[in-house]
Amino acid sequence: MKGVIMNKILSITGLLMFQASTGFAQETYDLGEIYVSAGFQDININKTGSSVKVLQSDELKTNVFDAVNLLDAQSGIAMSSSGGVGSQTGIRLRGLSQNYVAVRVDGVDISDPTGTQNSYDFGGIMTSGFDQIEILKGSQSAIYGSEAIGGVINFKTNNSKTIGGNTETNITLGSNNTVTANIKLTQVEESGSYALSINNMVTEGYSAKSDNDETDPYSKTEIRFVMDRNINEQLTLGATALYSEEEIDYDGFNHEFDHIDRTRSAGSIYASFDSGSITNKIKRSFSNTDRYDRNGWNKSFIGSRDVWNYTGQTIFNGANITFGYEESTEEADIDGQIKDYKETAVISEVNYALGKNSDISLAARRTSSKNYGDDTTYRLAAINRHQDELTSRLVLSSGFRAPSLYELFDSYYGNSTFTPETSLNAEIGLEKKLNETSKLSATIFNNTVDNLIEFNNDTFVYEQYNGSTKTSGLELSSNLRVSDKFNLNANYTYTKAETGDVKAVRVPKHDIVLNIKNQFSENFHSLLSVKVAKDIEDTVWPSNVQMPDYEVVDVSFTYDMNDKSSVYFKVQNLADEKYETIKGYNTGGRQFFAGIRASF
Numbered sequence: 001m002k003g004v005i006m007n008k009i010l011s012i013t014g015l016l017m018f019q020a021s022t023g024f025a026q027e028t029y030d031l032g033e034i035y036v037s038a039g040f041q042d043i044n045i046n047k048t049g050s051s052v053k054v055l056q057s058d059e060l061k062t063n064v065f066d067a068v069n070l071l072d073a074q075s076g077i078a079m080s081s082s083g084g085v086g087s088q089t090g091i092r093l094r095g096l097s098q099n100y101v102a103v104r105v106d107g108v109d110i111s112d113p114t115g116t117q118n119s120y121d122f123g124g125i126m127t128s129g130f131d132q133i134e135i136l137k138g139s140q141s142a143i144y145g146s147e148a149i150g151g152v153i154n155f156k157t158n159n160s161k162t163i164g165g166n167t168e169t170n171i172t173l174g175s176n177n178t179v180t181a182n183i184k185l186t187q188v189e190e191s192g193s194y195a196l197s198i199n200n201m202v203t204e205g206y207s208a209k210s211d212n213d214e215t216d217p218y219s220k221t222e223i224r225f226v227m228d229r230n231i232n233e234q235l236t237l238g239a240t241a242l243y244s245e246e247e248i249d250y251d252g253f254n255h256e257f258d259h260i261d262r263t264r265s266a267g268s269i270y271a272s273f274d275s276g277s278i279t280n281k282i283k284r285s286f287s288n289t290d291r292y293d294r295n296g297w298n299k300s301f302i303g304s305r306d307v308w309n310y311t312g313q314t315i316f317n318g319a320n321i322t323f324g325y326e327e328s329t330e331e332a333d334i335d336g337q338i339k340d341y342k343e344t345a346v347i348s349e350v351n352y353a354l355g356k357n358s359d360i361s362l363a364a365r366r367t368s369s370k371n372y373g374d375d376t377t378y379r380l381a382a383i384n385r386h387q388d389e390l391t392s393r394l395v396l397s398s399g400f401r402a403p404s405l406y407e408l409f410d411s412y413y414g415n416s417t418f419t420p421e422t423s424l425n426a427e428i429g430l431e432k433k434l435n436e437t438s439k440l441s442a443t444i445f446n447n448t449v450d451n452l453i454e455f456n457n458d459t460f461v462y463e464q465y466n467g468s469t470k471t472s473g474l475e476l477s478s479n480l481r482v483s484d485k486f487n488l489n490a491n492y493t494y495t496k497a498e499t500g501d502v503k504a505v506r507v508p509k510h511d512i513v514l515n516i517k518n519q520f521s522e523n524f525h526s527l528l529s530v531k532v533a534k535d536i537e538d539t540v541w542p543s544n545v546q547m548p549d550y551e552v553v554d555v556s557f558t559y560d561m562n563d564k565s566s567v568y569f570k571v572q573n574l575a576d577e578k579y580e581t582i583k584g585y586n587t588g589g590r591q592f593f594a595g596i597r598a599s600f
Helices: 002-017 057-063 067-072 405-409
Strands: 051-056 077-081 089-093 101-105 132-137 151-156 164-174 178-189 192-203 218-230 235-249 259-275 278-293 300-316 319-334 337-353 358-369 373-385 390-401 421-435 438-450 453-456 461-464 468-483 486-499 510-519 524-534 536-540 543-547 550-560 565-572 591-599
Touching (some): 051 057, 067 077, 067 132, 319 405, 390 438
Antiparallel strands (some): 178 192, 235 259, 300 319, 373 390, 390 421, 486 510, 524 550, 536 543
8 A cells, every 4th residue: 555655646746846848928817806606606705695705725725635624714614533634524514514514526516425414524635726615604405405504615626717827736744654745737718727636645644543542544646627618609618527546544343454445536517508698508417436444334335426407597687597407316335235316406596686785696496306205495695785895694595405315225224204304594694894904704693404314322223303403603703914914813603503402512612713824024924823612512322421622723834935936834733732523533632744835
């Protein structure tokens, strides 16, 4: 294994050294506007009522190999990991687990249909090669379908509007013999663009469980490609592709030999064409996850998804109208036992500008499946831009989570009569822009999930009952440029999340993140990050237990050698805080990383 990994690293390192032929003169083509996938059509972030947080390439470069810490620093998000990089990692978005969070990579759903619930494992995901990460909060099922009750996270490889070619490279070395390397090639022309990202990581890791000290190594190689081309004024073609290989050691019943091999492949092709007053788009996307658990009760897990959709977009009486149809098939092959289901959906969305200062959006989806029935979801999102740089947002939406293949068809644990879980979400937000570089924001949210499907620890089967999970809270965020050399960003989230009268696990009631950036000179700056999490519970069967509060401090230093290259040094968990995000699993202690990045 190590020989193969080292060959991969050497190959990628060779690519990092070969840059001379890829430089192009660049012409600025970016208007500075941010567009997000908050509807069936991308929309300017200042014209959507949905709560959207956008992380762009400059911010992503400071967390090259590990997206978990970066996501964990955002308001409304709590991450929990059963060990180091690559270990099973979950997300809580506004108090709801990853079972209620949809994930897309370049527009493709890459969740694993063979899991007990459809969800995405965030262990090992790297930010390298991504231009943008969008965090959409609140129920988005009217747009994204099942699993989007809590929100959606979109990872986008190419978002550049700068005409010309660019090559970005990065190498990081650090604790636990960690090595990461990546290269990204981007070409943007007026007639289209493409981007190729190659990423590799290898680490010896540390023991996941706190009751042993053997290391749990991890390695990953991932390749992503996106392109679009304007064939003529009426026709645009595009495609995306993803392939990754992972080797994961973990601590289960036999920690010395527990090992998973996992490969993912995904992609899409689409054609967008004008036919008079309607812009049509036809898209096919697929994903496949092949997971082999050497010591699992079940060993082979092969999950696939195939999605076709059509959307038409037109303007009528000043309203931007989108309508369409979607058809999706999922299949799970677990040790040769194959189960599948199919669903169809009719979709629509209307965006309308109420004068110069207000925009409103109404979206609806009608989903049908012979396996679990029908469901209708909606989303009303409104935004109003007031005087004195004050913006208000209002969202009312519903959501659903379809029963997974495992929950429906497992011969012992499942039940083929299950129907979708459903939700109602409401939120109000305010944002005050203080100047061009500073702003304050506040959001109040409330979400109720009904018709729950849960595992009964007494009968050892999944059951559906009339109980509810309720989450509510407050998000506060500030981005302040205190001086020319000093920036202060702070997030605070208060979350109350309960199922019945039982508190939701791994959700801090109080979550505080403070980032302080200091520009020592034109070329040298530092970033100090402090995270405080308080009032957390986890499950130790058969009930919840209180987890210790924790405070974690990270610090990094960056020196820009010129406008194209930088070196950096980072210390994670500077104070060597002993804490857990999942009961009984380690978080690694103090760790050091150093690297170099360059663009050509």
